């Protein structure tokens with residue numbers, strides 16, 4: 001033990017250093033349960049302090065039975081009431097209103113489990129799902145609440161920052177927002193949220209939730225169920241039983257509950273009898289970097305819609321400094337008059353002087369191309385093809401890209417033509433193998449006399465988890481490649497919810513973990529027992545794997561953290577410094593008390609030594 005690189009003295013320093021950022025995070029915008037760990041080491045144990053504990057059915061598997069969602073209420077019709085015959089947001093009424101709606105809140109469970117004391121006054125809980133799971137959600141209400149027509153880029157930044165601050169405390173996020181500019185906010189957040197690993201779902205309604213017939217209840221319920229149950233690492237928009245990719249939507253109807261369309265991309269999920277997730281479509285960050293929110297946005301951007309007879313003077317005025325980026329909404333497949341030299345000259349002058357102009361179509365569906373002479377002239381004038389991007393996505397992408405201080409103009413232009421968050425279709429002509437190309441699947445299909453696409457996909461999905469977990473066990477990257485070729489999703493869990501990443505983390509094969517993380521595996525997957533890949537890597541003491549997972553944004557779940565004090569004390573009691581070191585690398589707070597109120601550092605008479613100054 002003497003030659004251990006990790007002594008108890010630096011453990012105490014580390015503990016201090018580790019606890020510091022946690023404290024710094026607490027401000028009025030962060031909603032989290034009380035951090036006084038001495039009160040209740042686990043939520044389950046906490047239940048025993050409730051007077052009505054005898055009536056509660058204990059959770060079958062603590063940690064897996066409750067999911068937490070943060071709801072950020074920015075305003076919108078969903079929470080509006082009539083004043084002087086016009087609809088306007090009503091502050092401080094939403095939580096009270098929801099408490100009276102049994103489909104959105106189970107007051108009995110809340111009372112029995114001391115929900116408010118543990119999660120805060122603005123918390124609510126959905127009734128139990130079919131598999132006895134609960135979604136506990138906490139509402140953060142903005143002041144003032146806004147009609148979304150009043151939203152600005154500063155409001156997008158505020159939402160982004162609040163998600164970032166609370167990222168580790170919740171499984172998913174729901175943003176309540178007015179429908180008028182929801183497509184813009186959803187697009188902007190999709191770019192601002194870099195290396196996203198958890199669901200962020202915007203929703204709202206066409207009719208206030210307080211009215212007899214309204215769409216707010218269903219929309220909120222659906223968004224909560226998806227955000228709390230599925231690790232969809234995207235900014236989505238949930239409306240009228242469909243989850244869409246946020247940067248693919250546009251508002252198409254003012255008078256229907258079916259207010260949004262995603263003309264160029266099928267929904268990510270449909271809530272019918274069951275909620276069906278279209279996992280093949282789900283976009284994944286495929287990076288090992290940690291989640292962060294980039295709130296720097298450039299406001300010198302604009303949308304200009306071509307119309308027959310538009311004058312060169314109008315175009316010139318629009319493109320004057322300080323304008324730096326413009327989405328030009330063109331005709332059909334990206335066309336403009338090729339007999340209007342005056343117009344084309346204005347566009348050319350602007351691009352020559354460094355204005356980035358993106359060519360997007362005015363049509364609801366389809367992509368820009370260069371099939372016509374009237375389209376080619378715009379390429380010649382220095383415009384960048386916007387593919388099948390919506391104007392909302394193109395505008396917010398410009399705002400995000402132009403704010404990148406470390407990129408020169410060429411790099412920004414390149415970034416604009418790349419697919420960053422699934423906002424445009426990348427041209428992979430011929431690169432994607434279809435399911436029936438896979439020899440393996442074909443052999444199985446033949447032996448089972450199966451030929452239709454749906455049946456083939458069902459076989460693939462049934463076989464993927466055990467095959468991918470087996471490949472993870474032995475670190476067989478080629479097997480992963482073969483599975484991916486079939487269109488398999490390497491994040492799918494087996495019967496116990498164990499994903500290939502869980503297995504690779506148990507095995508400690510760094511290369512395999514790296515591969516899975518860069519091919520869409522999520523660090524937030526929880527198996528049937530509530531265990532995360534990080535918890536598995538800690539358990540099997542794979543230090544480098546733990547480091548990589550942390551770099552990617554992994555953190556202990558709330559229940560794992562609650563249990564940590566006891567585990568840490570037992571490691572300290574047996575003088576297991578290596579074990580303690582791994583826990584601290586994984587983000588555990590070494591000052592977390594165990595059963596008797598003592599923490600790891602105090603256990604067995606070990607003195608808590610003050611850390612060297614400066615830490």
Ligand SMILES: NC(=O)C[C@H](N)C(=O)O
Pocket residue numbers: 075076077078146147148149177178179180181204205206207
């Ligand atoms: N349905 C709505 O939410 C429309 C409202 N004007 C808003 O965007 O805030």
